[in-house]
Amino acid sequence: MRMNKDLHLLEKSIRNGDFVHARRIIELNMKLFTTLEIRKQLSMEALTLLNLVVQFNDSSKNEVYSRKTKLIIEYINNLARNGDFTSLKRYVLFHAELLSNPQIYKLLNADAKVFIPPPEQDN
Numbered sequence: 001m002r003m004n005k006d007l008h009l010l011e012k013s014i015r016n017g018d019f020v021h022a023r024r025i026i027e028l029n030m031k032l033f034t035t036l037e038i039r040k041q042l043s044m045e046a047l048t049l050l051n052l053v054v055q056f057n058d059s060s061k062n063e064v065y066s067r068k069t070k071l072i073i074e075y076i077n078n079l080a081r082n083g084d085f086t087s088l089k090r091y092v093l094f095h096a097e098l099l100s101n102p103q104i105y106k107l108l109n110a111d112a113k114v115f116i117p118p119p120e121q122d123n
Helices: 002-015 019-028 036-041 044-058 067-082 085-094 110-115
Strands: none
Touching: 002 019, 002 044, 019 044, 019 067, 067 085, 067 110, 085 110
16 A cells, blocks of 8 residues: 555665665655644644644745745855856746746845746736
8 A cells, every 4th residue: 555655665774774765755745644543643843844844834824835845946145145146047047937826936036036027927
């Protein structure tokens, strides 16, 4: 059963100190791990990590963004902060579809918002 495999992999990753892999397992199976039956089966270490990941993702109005999306936003913010306009333009054009989401646009810092126009709102 997939649920038991994910539980086993999560516990094994935490036991080995591979928190990056454990976080990825949690993010990919967020609905599964937030159910009461599954939470009862987790060790204290796994439950603590689960609570941290849930709390981190809840800070953005219950929108769960993948690690890849968060890294893209962070990189765009760093490019804008450092004034690397050529790379910023190229990177923004490459990720135009992602940045067309108003929720993603809100996560950009003020420097990035100066160079990137806000997405159009559907009326």
